[in-house]
Amino acid sequence: MAKNLVIVESPAKAKTIGGFLGSDFLVKSCFGHIRDLSKSDISVDVENNFQPKYEVSPDKKDIIKELTKLSKEAETVWLASDEDREGEAISWHLLEALNLNQDNTKRIVFHEITKPAILKAIDSPRKIDYNLVNAQQARRVLDRIVGYELSPVLWKKVKPSLSAGRVQSVAVRLLVERERDITAFSTSSSFRVVALLSFQHEGKSYTLKATLPRKIQTYEEAETFVNACNNANFTIIDVEKKPSRRTPSAPFTTSTLQQEASRKLGFSVSQTMVVAQKLYEAGRITYMRTDSVNLSDTAIQSAKNQINSAYGERYHKARQFTTKSKGAQEAHEAIRPTYMEQTPEKGDTQENRLYELIWKRTLASQMADAEIEKTVVKIAISGLEEQLEALGEVVIFDGFLKVYSESFDDAPEEEEVSNLLPPVAKGMRLELNELTATQKFSSPPPRYTEAALVKKLEELGIGRPSTYAPTISTIQKRNYVVKEEREGTPRNYKVITLKDSSVSDTEKTEITGHEKNKLFPTDIGTVVNDFLVENFEQIMDYNFTAKVEKEFDEIAEGLQEWTLMLKSFYQPFIKTVSKTLEESERATGARHLGVDPKTGKNIYVRIGRYGALAQIGENEDEEKKFSNLRQGQRLETISLEEAIDLFKLPRKLEMFEDKDINIGTGRFGPYIRHDSKFYSIPKDEDPLEITTERAIEIILAKRKADAEKVIKIFNETDPLIQVLNGRWGPYISKGKENFKIPKGTDPNSLNLTDVEAIIADDANKPKKMVGKAKAATAASKKTKSKKK
DNA sequence: CAGTGAGCGAGCTTCCGCTTGACTT
Numbered sequence: 001m002a003k004n005l006v007i008v009e010s011p012a013k014a015k016t017i018g019g020f021l022g023s024d025f026l027v028k029s030c031f032g033h034i035r036d037l038s039k040s041d042i043s044v045d046v047e048n049n050f051q052p053k054y055e056v057s058p059d060k061k062d063i064i065k066e067l068t069k070l071s072k073e074a075e076t077v078w079l080a081s082d083e084d085r086e087g088e089a090i091s092w093h094l095l096e097a098l099n100l101n102q103d104n105t106k107r108i109v110f111h112e113i114t115k116p117a118i119l120k121a122i123d124s125p126r127k128i129d130y131n132l133v134n135a136q137q138a139r140r141v142l143d144r145i146v147g148y149e150l151s152p153v154l155w156k157k158v159k160p161s162l163s164a165g166r167v168q169s170v171a172v173r174l175l176v177e178r179e180r181d182i183t184a185f186s187t188s189s190s191f192r193v194v195a196l197l198s199f200q201h202e203g204k205s206y207t208l209k210a211t212l213p214r215k216i217q218t219y220e221e222a223e224t225f226v227n228a229c230n231n232a233n234f235t236i237i238d239v240e241k242k243p244s245r246r247t248p249s250a251p252f253t254t255s256t257l258q259q260e261a262s263r264k265l266g267f268s269v270s271q272t273m274v275v276a277q278k279l280y281e282a283g284r285i286t287y288m289r290t291d292s293v294n295l296s297d298t299a300i301q302s303a304k305n306q307i308n309s310a311y312g313e314r315y316h317k318a319r320q321f322t323t324k325s326k327g328a329q330e331a332h333e334a335i336r337p338t339y340m341e342q343t344p345e346k347g348d349t350q351e352n353r354l355y356e357l358i359w360k361r362t363l364a365s366q367m368a369d370a371e372i373e374k375t376v377v378k379i380a381i382s383g384l385e386e387q388l389e390a391l392g393e394v395v396i397f398d399g400f401l402k403v404y405s406e407s408f409d410d411a412p413e414e415e416e417v418s419n420l421l422p423p424v425a426k427g428m429r430l431e432l433n434e435l436t437a438t439q440k441f442s443s444p445p446p447r448y449t450e451a452a453l454v455k456k457l458e459e460l461g462i463g464r465p466s467t468y469a470p471t472i473s474t475i476q477k478r479n480y481v482v483k484e485e486r487e488g489t490p491r492n493y494k495v496i497t498l499k500d501s502s503v504s505d506t507e508k509t510e511i512t513g514h515e516k517n518k519l520f521p522t523d524i525g526t527v528v529n530d531f532l533v534e535n536f537e538q539i540m541d542y543n544f545t546a547k548v549e550k551e552f553d554e555i556a557e558g559l560q561e562w563t564l565m566l567k568s569f570y571q572p573f574i575k576t577v578s579k580t581l582e583e584s585e586r587a588t589g590a591r592h593l594g595v596d597p598k599t600g601k602n603i604y605v606r607i608g609r610y611g612a613l614a615q616i617g618e619n620e621d622e623e624k625k626f627s628n629l630r631q632g633q634r635l636e637t638i639s640l641e642e643a644i645d646l647f648k649l650p651r652k653l654e655m656f657e658d659k660d661i662n663i664g665t666g667r668f669g670p671y672i673r674h675d676s677k678f679y680s681i682p683k684d685e686d687p688l689e690i691t692t693e694r695a696i697e698i699i700l701a702k703r704k705a706d707a708e709k710v711i712k713i714f715n716e717t718d719p720l721i722q723v724l725n726g727r728w729g730p731y732i733s734k735g736k737e738n739f740k741i742p743k744g745t746d747p748n749s750l751n752l753t754d755v756e757a758i759i760a761d762d763a764n765k766p767k768k769m770v771g772k773a774k775a776a777t778a779a780s781k782k783t784k785s786k787k788k
Numbered sequence: 789c790a791g792t793g794a795g796c797g798a799g800c801t802t803c804c805g806c807t808t809g810a811c812t813t
Contacts, residue, residue, distance in 0.1 A: 032807025086806055147803020161801045608793040666789040678789050
């Protein structure tokens with residue numbers, strides 16, 4: 001039986017610390033918070049000083065039972081939860097829930113998991129800091145009040161099951177407002193001049209790319225400029241060299257790791273956290289939910305050794321970074337490899353790729369600045385005042401760039417700086433190969449990726465490292481936001497080219513506005529946001545969290561009483577809630593688009609029971625017509641013409657084989673229905689334009705494909721086994737399951753034994769969790785919690 | 789691979805922040 005029981009939050013941490021302390025210490029984990037407000041109702045007695053009603057969380061019952069038993073047997077209990085507001089509260093909840101004795105309970109803290117840090121902590125225990133605990137209670141209760149008062153308002157005024165909260169609602173607001181900025185953006189264009197110039201040097205020929213620093217506003221002006229360059233002389237009049245330096249970024253926090261993993265590896269924020277968790281559990285990296293850029297002394301030392309032996313001392317520079325982010329609590333270290341000596345492993349797994357990113361970033365943070373020489377070459381054009389410029393950048397000493405270079409969201413579209421300039425000198429005459437003036441359009445502000453939204457939230461001090469990924473999932477789960485790819489649209493641009501002393505003019509096409517893995521607000525997200533902004537401006541203010549955080553800090557310092565803080569928030573807030581419930585209209589996002597030319601009635605769009613709809617006629621009218629909006633159409637941007645088009649379907653064509661042909665649009669897009677069978681209309685065809693002849697063609701083509709679908713049927717089996725021709729070639733179908741045919745096998749030659757062998761072989765392969773299986777797990781969990 | 793869109797009223801939904809597994813047939 002151990003004399004000492006140490007309780008930490010994470011089991012992986014418990015294992016490590018257990019190794020540092022002797023056999024007199026038993027180290028266990030409590031798995032984070034162990035008590036919380038009950039989920040079933042608000043569980044805060046607002047009449048009685050905001051007394052919270054805590055209960056042991058259902059999934060923590062067993063661990064509390066075990067910890068209670070162990071604590072009874074121990075001489076001393078050491079509460080070693082994290083050194084921040086939430087951690088302090090966890091210690092206090094443990095004290096209460098385990099019924100610990102104040103006399104033999106000690107509170108210790110450390111923010112790095114090293115043996116000296118732990119031993120030092122054991123040497124200097126303290127008492128629980130009740131001011132800090134109260135700051136956490138204020139945080140918890142305020143979030144509960146906001147969430148559990150606002151959400152029911154939405155159920156009544158917008159739609160059941162919606163949610164609102166201090167963090168999620170502001171996250172959605174950012175997306176809604178960005179979307180409006182994009183819609184309102186009016187693009188302008190200008191012309192960018194690029195010249196390719198060549199010269200001879202010691203018998204070799206070189207090419208230099210130069211640009212006009214100014215952008216030319218109009219087409220006419222650009223044409224004049226290009227013409228003026230025709231037959232002009234180009235001379236280098238200045239070569240200026242400027243030294244510059246680049247400094248490595250700080251080691252990773254949760255937020256910067258999510259951003260870089262998104263940019264460099266294409267991970268979603270939750271994917272990053274799952275992979276990082278695995279690395280952490282395997283002991284390969286430090287804790288992955290942190291807002292600190294701090295590195296322990298041992299980490300700095302081992303990075304130094306690594307750099308010196310691999311690259312030489314010139315590449316090393318010890319650095320300690322300081323956190324700039326708002327509201328950081330710094331209970332942990334930065335995210336870094338546990339052992340810098342463990343160099344990245346070969347193999348293209350997600351874990352190896354993320355580990356390599358962390359390893360390189362950490363190492364680079366302890367490396368020397370990169371020294372860069374920038375060169376600006378100025379080129380005069382005879383007969384013109386303006387000069388061309390060629391920019392070059394040469395890395396004189398690579399320093400940290402040897403291992404790591406950070407990516408940025410707003411990186412320039414085209415590389416305007418060539419790495420290495422050819423050997424140029426003042427006075428050189430250059431030959432013009434080609435000069436172009438290309439029309440460039442200004443771009444609207446970018447849509448957020450998941451990681452960019454995390455970055456923004458962190459800047460505003462909203463949310464915590466442990467909640468960034470869940471918040472992003474929540475707003476998608478509520479369907480306030482969708483992450484998707486959207487196709488761009490073609491756009492023409494002009495190019496004026498000067499070549500071989502002649503000027504020509506061409507029009508080219510580019511695709512603009514193509515988006516991939518970007519967050520888009522939905523109609524319901526927009527309606528909810530507008531409703532909340534109108535009625536609860538205080539909560540929706542981007543500075544709300546920062547303001548209450550300041551008060552939480554005052555509570556933590558003992559300068560303010562937590563229940564008084566809550567009272568001054570609650571009284572006006574609850575008045576606004578009841579006022580909104582009594583006075584505000586249902587929010588439907590209704591817009592009046594105009595008048596239907598056919599009927600003369602008004603056309604509206606709004607949110608209905610099943611999503612966005614268009615409506616002809618008033619709500620009170622007996623005869624009104626409805627239609628769903630199509631995929632990609634939004635309440636806010638749909639035009640009258642588009643809405644009118646919606647009512648042109650379904651339409652009836654002529655009869656074929658004595659049956660009607662109907663054109664409609666369903667969940668999967670436009671379709672042809674004939675004899676109660678469905679035929680989808682190809683993407684590039686307009687369902688309003690489809691003729692009877694074309695419809696019959698599509699029907700016959702589908703029949704033919706279906707007829708050729710079956711290659712073989714084995715009638716003697718149950719369920720039926722077939723070899724079929726599918727969209728991606730031949731495959732085997734057994735009941736509802738499908739199986740691949742191994743490459744190089746002729747599907748016509750397969751007999752029943754072959755096919756059964758393929759099916760049996762597939763069963764031996766490790767099964768991946770796919771969409772349906774996951775959904776099933778989630779559903780069963782839900783049923784379980786409902787029963788309770 | 790549709791068409792629903794209103795209202796009655798049962799019972800339900802909901803927050804943020806800590807931490808990881810998961811009753812198996």
